[in-house]
Amino acid sequence: MANEFVSRSLDEIRFWSRIMKEHSLFLSLGFSSDDIKLIDEAKQFITVFERIEEQLNRFSVSSDPQQVKAFNNQVYQSVASIWAYKRKVLGLTLRCEVLSNNYPLLIDHTSREAAYFANRLKELNEGKLVPLPEAIIQENVFFLKIMADHAKFIGHLLDPSERKLVDQAREFSHDFDQLMYQAIDLDHMKPESETPALLGQFLDQNRVSVVSLRDFKKTARDLIEACRIKSNIHPLLADHVFREAERFIEIIDMFEGHLQNSHG
Structure with missing residues (x-):
């Protein structure tokens, strides 16, 4: 310990x-x-x-x-x-x-x-x-909001002529807002530790979305570094938001591992 x-x-x-x-x-x-x-x-x-x-x-x-x-x-x-x-x-x-x-x-x-x-x-x-079930949900609420914010910042800092990327950023913003509200609903329901399946499904759903956003951020970062995107995004900021998405995925993995160990 x-x-x-x-x-x-x-x-x-x-x-x-x-x-x-x-x-x-x-x-x-x-x-x-x-x-x-x-x-x-x-x-x-x-x-x-x-x-x-x-x-x-x-x-x-x-x-x-x-x-x-x-x-x-x-x-x-x-x-x-x-x-x-x-x-x-x-x-x-x-x-x-x-x-x-x-x-x-x-x-x-x-x-x-x-x-x-x-x-x-x-x-x-x-x-x-060791994370408690309610801590798992609250941590996800925090990170889902962070990811939604990132999508909004990216959308606003891209040059308006980058229409396809701006639209993608808006879609991610909407998706993560929805996931965050879903997590808040789940937090209010206060699922007990006896419902690991519900928490597992919740984490799986979040992981799929975070992996998509992480990949989008990675592509954007690489294009910004190669000066192939028109934007006001500092290359370090592009890498910064990518690392935070990676961090969220690691945390989801840790929570899933904890759920499996405690209900194995």
């Missing part, structure tokens, strides 16, 4: 610290040149998460769990800080005190991911390693 706590903690920090660092870059690029203070703050967070990535290299699966727990706490503080920064930027944007190329939904999206990361660190330090 100690080994699982260490490996899970390091895996979450490795994945999400990179995501937080990239959020900082994307936000900094979206501001107007007048917003020097906000740009500087965003760049400071890039440094913060680069340091965390450097510290991460000193740990391994055999590291002392108490040291990892302390590291989780340290990272948690940084994540709480970037969450507060993102909420501040969102407030300024909604009040039209800041004009930027960062959509309010994108800023909110990045803050939700920071809240998720902070919560994962907190849960790990509380010893919550």
Whole structure:
């Protein structure tokens, strides 16, 4: 169990610290040149998460769990800080005190991911390693919303002349909105752990859609990197959303494995 706590903690920090660092870059690029203070703050967070990535290299699966727990706490503080920064930027944007190329939904999206990361660190330090049925559904609600948001961002950042890709992005946006509402309905029904078949079917359905979206993102990323698509999408952003889809597939696999083991 100690080994699982260490490996899970390091895996979450490795994945999400990179995501937080990239959020900082994307936000900094979206501001107007007048917003020097906000740009500087965003760049400071890039440094913060680069340091965390450097510290991460000193740990391994055999590291002392108490040291990892302390590291989780340290990272948690940084994540709480970037969450507060993102909420501040969102407030300024909604009040039209800041004009930027960062959509309010994108800023909110990045803050939700920071809240998720902070919560994962907190849960790990509380010893919550095994997902409960209701946690499985809530985690899917979170990621389905993230995937729906990605499809919306892609659709809005593509050049309007890329009609076929814009239509595909809209279709994915609609599909993931529907899956998210379906997950919310299931969450309200609160299926007990005695209904693994229902949860298994739910996860299978989500996986099929996420794999399709992941493949679409991969194609878009490769075309953007080769300058074969007209868009305002930064190549790193294209890779960023691809990695998050990959992450969701890994989480679905983990949940399915847990369901099979607990009801095998």
